[in-house]
Amino acid sequence: QIVKMIVKRGALIVVEGVDRSGKSTQCKKLVETLKEKGLNVKGFNFPDRTTAIGKVIDEYLKESTSLSDEVIHLLFTANRWEKMHEIKKSLTEGTTWIIDRYTYSGIVFSSIKKNMSLEWCKMPESGLPKPDLTFLLMVDDEALSQRPGFGNERYEKSEIQKKVKEMFSDMCTKEDTWKLVDANKPIKDVHDSMLQDILKVIEGVKNRDLQYF
Numbered sequence: 001q002i003v004k005m006i007v008k009r010g011a012l013i014v015v016e017g018v019d020r021s022g023k024s025t026q027c028k029k030l031v032e033t034l035k036e037k038g039l040n041v042k043g044f045n046f047p048d049r050t051t052a053i054g055k056v057i058d059e060y061l062k063e064s065t066s067l068s069d070e071v072i073h074l075l076f077t078a079n080r081w082e083k084m085h086e087i088k089k090s091l092t093e094g095t096t097w098i099i100d101r102y103t104y105s106g107i108v109f110s111s112i113k114k115n116m117s118l119e120w121c122k123m124p125e126s127g128l129p130k131p132d133l134t135f136l137l138m139v140d141d142e143a144l145s146q147r148p149g150f151g152n153e154r155y156e157k158s159e160i161q162k163k164v165k166e167m168f169s170d171m172c173t174k175e176d177t178w179k180l181v182d183a184n185k186p187i188k189d190v191h192d193s194m195l196q197d198i199l200k201v202i203e204g205v206k207n208r209d210l211q212y213f
C-alpha cells in the first residue's frame with residue numbers, strides 16, 4: 001500500500017507599498033536568497049501583463065485605453081484568479097511564493113476612487129488564498145522623490161499615491177499578519193529584516209492549512 005507522504009506547505013508572502021517603495025527590488029532579492037538557502041520558492045508580480053487580460057490592464061495603466069472603474073477592478077481581480085490554481089497547487093506542494101502586489105493593491109487603488117465602495121471592491125476577491133504575511137514597504141515622501149522611475153502611468157500621481165499610502169497604513173494597523181517595513185533604509189538592510197520574518201513564517205505555517213478571503 002502506498003502511504004501518501006505528508007508534504008508541508010509553502011508560505012504565501014505578499015509585498016505591498018506605494019510606487020517605487022522598492023517592492024520589486026526586494027522580491028527579486030528575497031527569491032534569490034531563499035533559493036541559495038535551498039528552499040523551494042517562486043516570485044510573481046501582479047498585474048501579470050503577459051496574459052490576454054493583463055494586456056488590457058497594461059493598456060489601461062498606460063492610458064491608451066479607458067475603462068469604467070468597475071471593469072478595470074474586475075480585470076485586476078480576474079488577473080489574480082487566472083493564476084490562482086497554479087499558485088494554490090504549488091503552495092500545497094511545498095513551494096513558498098513571494099508576490100509583488102496582490103488583493104490589497106486591488107482593493108486600495110479601486111476603492112479610493114469616487115463611488116467605488118470598499119465592500120464592493122472586496123467581493124470578487126472572496127475565495128482567493130490569504131497571505132500568511134504581508135509586508136508594507138513605507139518610504140518618506142522626501143526620500144521617495146529622490147528615487148528614479150516615477151513614470152507617467154495612470155496612478156503615478158501624487159494625490160493618488162497619498163491616498164494609497166494612507167489606506168495601506170490603515171490596513172497595516174488593523175491586520176495582525178501585516179508587517180510594517182522601514183524601506184528608507186539601504187536595500188540590504190531592508191532585505192535582511194524581511195528575510196528573517198519570512199524564514200520564521202515558512203517554519204510556522206508548515207502544518208497549518210491555507211486560509212482564504
Ligand code: T5A
Pocket residue numbers: 017018019020021022023024025026045046047061076077100101102103105106107109110147148149155156183184185186187190
Ligand atoms: N494596481 C495593481 C491596481 O490598481 N490594482 C491591482 O490589483 C494591482 C495588482 C502597476 C499599477 O497597478 C496598480 C498599482 C500600480 O499603480 P506595478 O506594475 O507593480 O503596478 O508597479 P511598478 O510600477 O512596476 O512598480 P513600482 O513603481 O510600484 O515600484 P517598486 O517595485 O515598489 O520599486 P522598485 O523596486 O522598482 O524600485 C524603484 C527604484 O528605487 C530604487 C530602485 O533601484 C529603483 O530605481 N530603490 C531604492 N533606492 C534607495 N534605497 C532603497 N532601499 C531602494 N529600493 C529600491
Ligand code: NA
Pocket residue numbers: 023024100
Ligand atoms: Na514593481
